[in-house]
Amino acid sequence: MDWQPLPRRDGHLAIAAAGPPQAPPVVLLHGFLADSRAWRQVVDKAALPERRWLAVDLPGHGASAQVLLAGAPDPWAAVGELVDRSLSEYLHGPFAVVGYSAGGRVAAWWALQGQMPKRLGLSALVLESAHPGLAVPAERAARWAQDQARAAELLAVGLPEFVAAWEQLPLFASQHRLGQDHTRLLAQKRIRLDQHPDGLVDHLRTLSTGTMPRLDDLGARADVPALVLAGQEDTAYCALAPRWLKPLPKAELRFVAGAGHNLHLEAPAAWQAAVAEALGRQ
Numbered sequence: 001m002d003w004q005p006l007p008r009r010d011g012h013l014a015i016a017a018a019g020p021p022q023a024p025p026v027v028l029l030h031g032f033l034a035d036s037r038a039w040r041q042v043v044d045k046a047a048l049p050e051r052r053w054l055a056v057d058l059p060g061h062g063a064s065a066q067v068l069l070a071g072a073p074d075p076w077a078a079v080g081e082l083v084d085r086s087l088s089e090y091l092h093g094p095f096a097v098v099g100y101s102a103g104g105r106v107a108a109w110w111a112l113q114g115q116m117p118k119r120l121g122l123s124a125l126v127l128e129s130a131h132p133g134l135a136v137p138a139e140r141a142a143r144w145a146q147d148q149a150r151a152a153e154l155l156a157v158g159l160p161e162f163v164a165a166w167e168q169l170p171l172f173a174s175q176h177r178l179g180q181d182h183t184r185l186l187a188q189k190r191i192r193l194d195q196h197p198d199g200l201v202d203h204l205r206t207l208s209t210g211t212m213p214r215l216d217d218l219g220a221r222a223d224v225p226a227l228v229l230a231g232q233e234d235t236a237y238c239a240l241a242p243r244w245l246k247p248l249p250k251a252e253l254r255f256v257a258g259a260g261h262n263l264h265l266e267a268p269a270a271w272q273a274a275v276a277e278a279l280g281r282q
């Protein structure tokens with residue numbers, strides 16, 4: 001599939017697009033330590049319905065590395081406004097949103113609170129390994145402290161050593177069976193090493209899970225057709241998934257065998273089948 005950068009205004013997020021401009025749009029939001037390129041191996045026109053794919057580089061990542069949120073009074077409100085503003089020229093009717101991990105949190109926040117989703121309507125919301133927000137104040141404080149420590153570590157050791165340590169986190173243990181020379185793992189590593197440390201530090205300091213709003217406290221949106229995905233080997237996120245039924249009462253929960261946190265990397269065929277089904281309801 002041919003991906004091209006879209007024209008971009010100052011202060012907007014970078015967006016790469018593929019697929020016919022007249023096709024129904026799908027917004028893609030990547031995870032931490034990645035950018036829009038993370039979707040290119042899995043968004044396959046042979047396996048998915050014909051759509052206009054709009055892959056956003058989130059603040060501090062990819063070509064949006066210089067878009068930082070440190071000066072924003074409310075970074076979560078700011079990221080929602082940024083996504084709204086950056087996509088305003090490209091969305092004119094109902095659209096779908098797919099978000100993974102950190103991008104899933106932004107996707108859900110934007111879907112539930114953003115002006116554009118409310119005004120234009122959502123045809124589908126797919127959340128892959130997305131956290132609805134920490135419920136216990138002590139857990140929020142601990143996660144905030146952990147992310148600040150990670151930011152300090154990144155500045156101290158540099159990006160290559162930080163990436164090497166990140167890839168050894170238990171959260172990603174299920175990826176190791178692919179083998180370190182696996183094509184998808186090598187592509188993921190290249191993308192990670194292409195990131196800018198200052199942008200990643202800004203993300204950790206502003207969009208930490210420890211500071212995000214509890215999304216299951218925002219009120220129910222029965223009008224949003226949602227699919228919540230988690231890998232069966234990612235037991236923590238499987239346990240979190242039912243909490244999404246409070247803000248998204250029509251959500252379907254689906255747990256994919258043989259995969260952990262990153263479904264679109266570890267089980268691309270299962271991810272494609274699930275996303276194709278969600279988009280096929282449009």
